[in-house]
Amino acid sequence: MDFALNLLTQVLALTFPSPAHQHCLSLRSSLQLENTTILGVSYHASPSKLKTLGVCQSAAGTSVPLCRVQFQTRTSESSGITAEAWLPDEWHGRFMAIGNGGLGGCIDYSQLDHGSALHFATVGSNNGHDGDTALPFFNNPEVLTDFSHRSIHVQSLIGKQIVQAYYGRPHSKSYYLGCSTGGRQGTQSALKYPDEFDGVIAGAPAIDFTHLIHWTGMLSRYIGAPDASSSPAFIPLDLWQLIAAELLRQCDALDGVLDGIIADPDACDFRPEALLCDGKKEPCLTQAQVGALRKIYSPLYGPEGEMWYPRFSPGSEKSPLLSFALSGQFPAYPEEWMKYVVLNTSFDASTYGLKDGILIASTDITDVATFSGDLSAFRGRGGKFLAFHGTADPIIPSGISKRYYDLVARTMGMPATSMDEFYRFFVVPGMDHCSGAAFDGVHHHIGQVKSGANANESSSHVVLAMVDWVEGGVAPEEIVGRDEVGTKRRHCRYPRRSVWDGEFICV
Ligand SMILES: [Ca+2]
Known part of the structure; x- marks a missing residue:
C-alpha cells in the first residue's frame, strides 16, 4: 500500500509539478553565472536518497523539501570547484556555507542536509579537488590556493547569486559552519574575506596548519x-x-x-x-x-x-x-x-x-598556515566568531584553539571582556574530534552536526546560538551539551573552566 501510494505521489509530481518544483527546474535555463557551468538541477519534495558528486561517498540524503543545484566554477586557468546549493522550500532568509575536512576534496553532504533542515540556503564544495589527498596540489599552486582560502570564497560568491536567483531576493545574513579543516577555512574566511560572513562557526580548527x-x-x-x-x-x-x-x-x-x-x-x-x-x-x-x-x-x-x-x-x-x-x-x-x-x-x-x-x-606560498591574529576587519564589520573544541581530540588538540584565542587577544590588544563582543570560544570536555566521544555518557551534541539529540533552543545549539548573536544581539554565555539520552552539561567559554561544585559551573 505504502509502495503504491508512494508511486502514485511520484507519478503525480512528475505529471503535475508543484510551483516550487517548476521554479526549481527553471533554474536550468535561467541561471547565468560567471565562470560557472550548471551540472544539474533537481527538486526533492520528500526525503530522498541522492547520487553524489566526487569520489568520497556514493549516496547522500535530504530530509526537507528542497531544490538542489549542482555546479562547477573555474577559480583560475588551471583550477575550479565542484559545488552544491541546497535551497529549502521553507527558507528563513539565511545563507550558509559549509567547509571540508582533512586534505579537502569531499563535499560534506551531511552538513548540506543539516543546514537545509535548519532552513538555511546551504552551499558546500569539494574544496577545489576530489578526494582526501594532497596529490592534486602537485605542481599546481592554484589548486592549493583553493584549499588554502579560495574555495569557500568562490562557493559563497556564486552560492549567494544562486540564492538570489531562486528566491527572488538576496539573503538577509550569511553564516559559515565548519570543523577541522572546515574550522581552518572559517578562520581563514574571517581573516581574508571579512565581508563574506556575518557569523563564523569554527570547530576544532586545523589552524597553524603547517x-x-x-x-x-x-x-x-x-x-x-x-x-x-x-x-x-x-x-x-x-x-x-x-x-x-x-x-x-x-x-x-x-x-x-x-x-x-x-x-x-x-x-x-x-x-x-x-x-x-x-x-x-x-x-x-x-x-x-x-x-x-x-x-x-x-x-x-x-x-x-x-x-x-x-x-x-x-x-x-x-x-x-x-x-x-x-x-x-x-x-x-x-x-x-x-x-x-x-x-x-x-x-x-x-x-x-x-x-x-x-x-x-618555509614553503607555504599560499598561506595555508592560517595563523594571523588580526581579525580587526572582521570585527569592524560586525562579524561574530564562535569557536568550539573537544578536549578529547587526538587529531587536533584543543590547546591550539586556546592558543589562537590568545594570539587574537594579544594581536588586537583586547582583554577577554572585549573579545567577548565578537569572539567566543567554547571548550567541550570529553568531546572527540568535531563530534562524538571516545566513551559513553559524554555530552557532545551542541548542534554542530545533525542529530536527534539536538535541542531546538539556542542555549544548546551552536548554529541557533550564532543566529541569536548575529540577529538578536544576544551572545551565548555558555553552550549546554547533551548526550544521547538528553542529559545536560554546561560548556564554558574560554578562559573560564568547567569545574564540579555539586553541578558543573564555569569559573
Ligand atoms: Ca573529571
Missing part, C-alpha cells in the same frame, strides 16, 4: 614510525588503554569530579614514569616508551626554542582516532604534504624530523 602537519609527523616519529616494529619506543595501540587509565588516575579528579573526563587538559601534568616496569607490575612501559610519552605530552618547539604547536591532549587516548598518528605507520597527511606540496619526491619517513618541519613552514 605546524599541525609537522606535529602529526613528529608524534608518529616519537614512537618510531615508519619502522615501529623494531623501535624500542613503539607503543602498540592496545597499550594505550593502560596509559589512558593512568592518566585518569592522575588527572580525572583535577576538575572536581571522577567522571572519566579531564575537563581541563592544561591542568594535567602527566607523569608517565608511574608506568615504568619495575619487575612487579604487568603490563608496564619500558624506559624508551616512557621517553616517547614525555615527548608526546610536551609541546612541539622550533629550532630557536620557539613554541610551534601544543602538546597531545591528555584524555584523548580512548578515541578511535588515536591510530591516526600513533598506529606505528607514518601518517599519510605529512607524507603527502612532503611529496606533493614541498615537492620532496624522494621523501623518506625514516629520517623525518625538524628539518622537514622547517621546510613545510
Whole structure:
C-alpha cells in the first residue's frame, strides 16, 4: 500500500509539478553565472536518497523539501570547484556555507542536509579537488590556493547569486559552519574575506596548519614510525588503554569530579614514569616508551626554542582516532604534504624530523598556515566568531584553539571582556574530534552536526546560538551539551573552566 501510494505521489509530481518544483527546474535555463557551468538541477519534495558528486561517498540524503543545484566554477586557468546549493522550500532568509575536512576534496553532504533542515540556503564544495589527498596540489599552486582560502570564497560568491536567483531576493545574513579543516577555512574566511560572513562557526580548527602537519609527523616519529616494529619506543595501540587509565588516575579528579573526563587538559601534568616496569607490575612501559610519552605530552618547539604547536591532549587516548598518528605507520597527511606540496619526491619517513618541519613552514606560498591574529576587519564589520573544541581530540588538540584565542587577544590588544563582543570560544570536555566521544555518557551534541539529540533552543545549539548573536544581539554565555539520552552539561567559554561544585559551573 505504502509502495503504491508512494508511486502514485511520484507519478503525480512528475505529471503535475508543484510551483516550487517548476521554479526549481527553471533554474536550468535561467541561471547565468560567471565562470560557472550548471551540472544539474533537481527538486526533492520528500526525503530522498541522492547520487553524489566526487569520489568520497556514493549516496547522500535530504530530509526537507528542497531544490538542489549542482555546479562547477573555474577559480583560475588551471583550477575550479565542484559545488552544491541546497535551497529549502521553507527558507528563513539565511545563507550558509559549509567547509571540508582533512586534505579537502569531499563535499560534506551531511552538513548540506543539516543546514537545509535548519532552513538555511546551504552551499558546500569539494574544496577545489576530489578526494582526501594532497596529490592534486602537485605542481599546481592554484589548486592549493583553493584549499588554502579560495574555495569557500568562490562557493559563497556564486552560492549567494544562486540564492538570489531562486528566491527572488538576496539573503538577509550569511553564516559559515565548519570543523577541522572546515574550522581552518572559517578562520581563514574571517581573516581574508571579512565581508563574506556575518557569523563564523569554527570547530576544532586545523589552524597553524603547517605546524599541525609537522606535529602529526613528529608524534608518529616519537614512537618510531615508519619502522615501529623494531623501535624500542613503539607503543602498540592496545597499550594505550593502560596509559589512558593512568592518566585518569592522575588527572580525572583535577576538575572536581571522577567522571572519566579531564575537563581541563592544561591542568594535567602527566607523569608517565608511574608506568615504568619495575619487575612487579604487568603490563608496564619500558624506559624508551616512557621517553616517547614525555615527548608526546610536551609541546612541539622550533629550532630557536620557539613554541610551534601544543602538546597531545591528555584524555584523548580512548578515541578511535588515536591510530591516526600513533598506529606505528607514518601518517599519510605529512607524507603527502612532503611529496606533493614541498615537492620532496624522494621523501623518506625514516629520517623525518625538524628539518622537514622547517621546510613545510618555509614553503607555504599560499598561506595555508592560517595563523594571523588580526581579525580587526572582521570585527569592524560586525562579524561574530564562535569557536568550539573537544578536549578529547587526538587529531587536533584543543590547546591550539586556546592558543589562537590568545594570539587574537594579544594581536588586537583586547582583554577577554572585549573579545567577548565578537569572539567566543567554547571548550567541550570529553568531546572527540568535531563530534562524538571516545566513551559513553559524554555530552557532545551542541548542534554542530545533525542529530536527534539536538535541542531546538539556542542555549544548546551552536548554529541557533550564532543566529541569536548575529540577529538578536544576544551572545551565548555558555553552550549546554547533551548526550544521547538528553542529559545536560554546561560548556564554558574560554578562559573560564568547567569545574564540579555539586553541578558543573564555569569559573
Ligand atoms: Ca573529571
